[in-house]
Amino acid sequence: MVGVAEEAELDRLEKQVDGGRKEDTAQYLSLVRKLKVRRSEKVALHGLALLNSPSAASKLGDDVWTVYEQVAIAAMDCNCLDVAKECITALMKKFPDSNRVGRLEGMWMEAKGYWQQAEKVYESLLEVNATDPFLHKRKVAMAKAQGNFSGAVEALNKYLETFMADHDAWRELAELYISLLMYKQAAFCYEELILAQPTNALYHLGYAELLYTIGGLENLRAAKKYYSATIELSGGRNIRALYGVVLKVLLFNLPFQIHVGCLIESLKWNFVCGNRKVGQRTCKAKEARSAWKGTLLLLGFGRVLCEANKSSAFLFWPDTGMIRIASMCRSLNVLGSTMFFRRPLQLLIYLCLQHGNEI
């Protein structure tokens, strides 16, 4: 996850190097290593030019070996296996018994497709360094490269039992689960990530997207919360999260006309019930239920307005709103409703006065 400023600096250096400024190559390569981005073609091209130029290579000092490793990996990524082999040979001469160089050899065999030999190399290295996380991860990568996703998942789960603080591994596991369409398990991985780094907006975003994908009312509500968290953590700059909230709101919140319609219908029904002579006792019970339903709808309507657009809420609740409700009460008296009906509306007015300031 690279920041915008860092990416801009990287692009600038890349342009300089492409344009012929060889002196910036070392800085470019070092920034690529730091940000861990995958720009293999450029790295292989310019890195190799740097290594082949004795003056530039000597200026690097001891860093030259890191550049050898970087160019070897980039060359393998671009399928330039001869170049990679040359770099690895140079490194082996300098560091004959190194674990790190042994790993590069294993990677070269993977690139060639010699899976069993690569497996042997990693096993022998693991005998010496059983706790090297990179070797375990290479085994997962091999399984994935051969298309054995379930094997990769198993190996990665085993790795995470020991190295449970490795966030990149949790993310990779989530991706593997997503590609296997196992969304609930992927969501679990993101839960671990959020627990470990609660201020990272991208983990909240990933979790929200998974909840949305899994679906169901509760999950969609939770997804909206996580999208909102992403918006807050990213300062409103994350477009996916903004769109996520829009999608969820469109899916669930009925348009306001429908809300108003329901509201008016319920109030109308309340008034009508009150005036109908159906049988005193049963009518009162029915009226009671409908009256409370109307009240709840009114309160619900206000809340929806508040959620969506704070300014429009003021149309309903503060001074002008009070006047409107008071006039409704008066009209109720005019319609001749029973005492029973005045209570819900009185309750409503009381609530408005109490909570108007909060809104």
Next chain:
Amino acid sequence: MVGDNKYEISQRAYIKIVLHALKHQCNSVNGVLVGKVTGAGNEASEEGNSKIEIVDAVPLFHAQLGVLPMLELALSQVEEHLIADKESLVIAGYYHANERFDDYELSPLARKIGDHIARYCPQAGVLLLDNRLLSSLGKGGNKKPVVQLYTRDSVRGWRLGVDLSLKEPTANSILSDYISEKREQLLFDFDDHLYDISKDWLNPDLYN
């Protein structure tokens, strides 16, 4: 009577698909196909002699292909754009390119998305990028498209279908030219648009 639907892809769509895959070589990519369905018989049926012309392609994602919200968003935006455009084009298919070089199967995700699109357009086809054919493109003289077509059978699901014809025979040579001048860097997909909203997923300047 089962007739064969004929699928024809324009250069515009074909080149976009391949350039999208080449821009993101380390990921799987996907997108939708936009086109017209014309049929002699009943257009709503799967069988029958319909002709499906794929006019354009919209590149969608290169990361996190399996999650739903952005896919829904992209599909609705594409549909709205098509309605506003008034050229009576519809979403007529889906394309997918696998992450690994030697993976020639249509993944369950691609099948799922294809099923969804087929609900709206029963003759929809799914195109899968064929890496072997793509790597032999550089050797020249290849007139076949580098994508495989899958069509939907209500009984057996998605199967490798009939031949796809290229509308313009020069498509492969133009594609090779574009690849050598690295034109894929000018292509933006929906993911790029979500990262930086000024990037247009319609790619109006790609062929200039």
